[in-house]
Amino acid sequence: MLTCINDALFPDTGKAVVRLLRRLGVDVDFPTAQTCCAQPMINTGYLDEAVPVVRQWVSAFEGYDAIVVPSGSCAGAVRHQHGLVARRAGDPALERAVAETGPRAYELTEFLVDVLGVEDVGAYFPHRVTYHPTCHSLRMLGVGDRPARLLSHVRGIRLVALPAAEECCGFGGTFAVKNAETSVSMGSDKVRHARDTGAEVLVASDNSCLMHLGGLLSREQAGMRVMHLAEVLASTEAS
Amino acid sequence: MGATFVGMPPFPQAAHTALADTQLRANLAHATSTIRDKRAHVVGEVDDWEALCSKAARIKDETLAHLDEHLVRLEESLTARGAFVHWARDAEEACAIVAQVTRAHGADEVVKVKSMATQEIGLNEALEAAGITAHETDLAELIVQLGQDTPSHILVPAIHRNRAEIRDIFRRAMPGVDPDLTDSPAALAEAARRYLRQKFLTADVAISGANFAVAETGTLVLVESEGNGRMCVTLPRMLITVMGLEKLVPRWRDLEVFLQLLPRSSTGERMNPYTSMWTGATEGQEFHLILLDNGRTATLADPRGRDVLRCIRCSACLNVCPVYTRTGGHAYGSVYPGPIGAVLSPQLTGVAANASLPFASSLCGACYEVCPVAIDIPTMLVHLRSEAVDSARRRRLSAERSLMAAAAWAMADSERWTRALRAGRLGRLAARRRALPPPLSAWVAARDLPEPPRETFRDWWTREGQR
Numbered sequence: 001m002l003t004c005i006n007d008a009l010f011p012d013t014g015k016a017v018v019r020l021l022r023r024l025g026v027d028v029d030f031p032t033a034q035t036c037c038a039q040p041m042i043n044t045g046y047l048d049e050a051v052p053v054v055r056q057w058v059s060a061f062e063g064y065d066a067i068v069v070p071s072g073s074c075a076g077a078v079r080h081q082h083g084l085v086a087r088r089a090g091d092p093a094l095e096r097a098v099a100e101t102g103p104r105a106y107e108l109t110e111f112l113v114d115v116l117g118v119e120d121v122g123a124y125f126p127h128r129v130t131y132h133p134t135c136h137s138l139r140m141l142g143v144g145d146r147p148a149r150l151l152s153h154v155r156g157i158r159l160v161a162l163p164a165a166e167e168c169c170g171f172g173g174t175f176a177v178k179n180a181e182t183s184v185s186m187g188s189d190k191v192r193h194a195r196d197t198g199a200e201v202l203v204a205s206d207n208s209c210l211m212h213l214g215g216l217l218s219r220e221q222a223g224m225r226v227m228h229l230a231e232v233l234a235s236t237e238a239s
Numbered sequence: 240m241g242a243t244f245v246g247m248p249p250f251p252q253a254a255h256t257a258l259a260d261t262q263l264r265a266n267l268a269h270a271t272s273t274i275r276d277k278r279a280h281v282v283g284e285v286d287d288w289e290a291l292c293s294k295a296a297r298i299k300d301e302t303l304a305h306l307d308e309h310l311v312r313l314e315e316s317l318t319a320r321g322a323f324v325h326w327a328r329d330a331e332e333a334c335a336i337v338a339q340v341t342r343a344h345g346a347d348e349v350v351k352v353k354s355m356a357t358q359e360i361g362l363n364e365a366l367e368a369a370g371i372t373a374h375e376t377d378l379a380e381l382i383v384q385l386g387q388d389t390p391s392h393i394l395v396p397a398i399h400r401n402r403a404e405i406r407d408i409f410r411r412a413m414p415g416v417d418p419d420l421t422d423s424p425a426a427l428a429e430a431a432r433r434y435l436r437q438k439f440l441t442a443d444v445a446i447s448g449a450n451f452a453v454a455e456t457g458t459l460v461l462v463e464s465e466g467n468g469r470m471c472v473t474l475p476r477m478l479i480t481v482m483g484l485e486k487l488v489p490r491w492r493d494l495e496v497f498l499q500l501l502p503r504s505s506t507g508e509r510m511n512p513y514t515s516m517w518t519g520a521t522e523g524q525e526f527h528l529i530l531l532d533n534g535r536t537a538t539l540a541d542p543r544g545r546d547v548l549r550c551i552r553c554s555a556c557l558n559v560c561p562v563y564t565r566t567g568g569h570a571y572g573s574v575y576p577g578p579i580g581a582v583l584s585p586q587l588t589g590v591a592a593n594a595s596l597p598f599a600s601s602l603c604g605a606c607y608e609v610c611p612v613a614i615d616i617p618t619m620l621v622h623l624r625s626e627a628v629d630s631a632r633r634r635r636l637s638a639e640r641s642l643m644a645a646a647a648w649a650m651a652d653s654e655r656w657t658r659a660l661r662a663g664r665l666g667r668l669a670a671r672r673r674a675l676p677p678p679l680s681a682w683v684a685a686r687d688l689p690e691p692p693r694e695t696f697r698d699w700w701t702r703e704g705q706r
Contacts, residue, residue, distance in 0.1 A: 002696055004650070008660050009689050011696035018704060030700045032657070035650040043602060045624030046643040052651035060653070081621075139604035168561045172601025177678035179562075179599060182254050184685040186561050186601070215686030 016234035072137025126156030277507025316457025320519020334365035353377030354448025391568030556606035
């Protein structure tokens, strides 16, 4: 599962996931029936609108061994929120389908470390990097230090700790526009901490958070770019 | 963006003012990070912290499941000990009982212990209307009262003030204060002590809240730092306690859990300096307990919202909230601010009156992580958002709902979605424009939009990704 935002706006992340997983010997498919996990509707309170989207999700993904998601937030929605949408629909069949398919969704770092059992993915990335652990991967899924372990094996990387790393970046889905000023004040603190590290690249496992932080950095002409973890892990000396 | 977006004003408007107040930002950042660090330190010392937390949540859940029986038990224990127990359905009833009992005692002045329940019911204002003057005796509540201000934090109501501002308030509004008062903490505390001592010695009636009530013994428990609460509950001849009916624990030994959890979680202390306990009326004193419902039984009836009744008002969630720590409590426009306020206020006083609060969160989950009684605030916020959206459904078609419905329509079918994504690439042109419609206008005010790619992932996959 690529997530709608990656499909539409960040295809390079999707290509990186495909490249990385194939390099590790995984048989990768992208079921084109997939659209969105319905999180934008759910977290804005539009549960009725979320129902057909969750139905579409289930029909696109049933039957796969593992559903790999390069977003903690979308994986969190699938595992922790689809059930409440199904209950809202009052459809026991959908509830069963959600309970069957949802648990097979893994955030990318969970899949690499827990399912494939690898921490060294053979990546090469000769840059100064700081990592932002996104809220939903951290607190909803509990991915813990999996991203850090994966990054620690990347050759050529100079990894710098991000101060106040566990504080939210301020994206928060529609929060970013409904409470734009509060969102920006959170983001500007995150960006300040990131810039203080002297890193060239701010890495995270969720492009929605990075779209917000990247938008701030770009407006500031900060000379720091954002990049999804999958793209770092997919990089090799050949690429 | 207009009012067409559910939950927009007033939080975002209030936040606009708060975010621009650099003094407020500095005061909040300093105070919340200090308490947060102290809390993390003392919680880290307790080996079985997680076990304590789950035990506390379990005790609360079991109590709430049989609340009716425990409340009757409490009433029996108390009346057997010479106390008067009153039941108040809402704020108005509770205030009327306090005023009536105070009047019957012939008093027109009362001293008050810091209490969220009395803030919740607007007691000071109600007493004033009844010709009774209430004097707050908690230092921070006193600062708020003298400054003609409102509390902005559950535990530290004057958190938005620094000591220079407090000195100015005291100089301006505290009768008999030294005109050369400095802003040293000791001098400020001494000024408050002198002023309050007079009140303690002359007041005939004290009003308090309670942190806990033990049903089996009829014991009320008050946890505080300053000792001013102790003065209030012991000196005046009459004591009136207003307590939310969820504050009850069944057994004396349950306090073992909560008296460890509360100080560490709230002030970041191993133990709070003063714990006052009283069982019924003390000799020579009259004691009234008012059990306050004010929306609590309705909350108890809601399976998706009832966990909020576990709350022990420690306010740890405020101090870790990235929204609260930047906007402060006033922006919430409710007695209970911060994450817990955003779930509690709509449940106590209605979704309509607090429509913007469930949306005043990035759903980052820091509140849930820190909560000592494991209240899943993010999930409750989503639930309250859906209630706000559902009640708006009945009114009119909003721009937001049209947007969501259109997105859901496209996302419910992969052919439609593929066409929508291709059309979206026209956004390449739109992204170069600065004057964009809402909600993009709110985005680009401070952030650039990403440059849309030449090709969506699915088009790449269909073309060559499958190999």
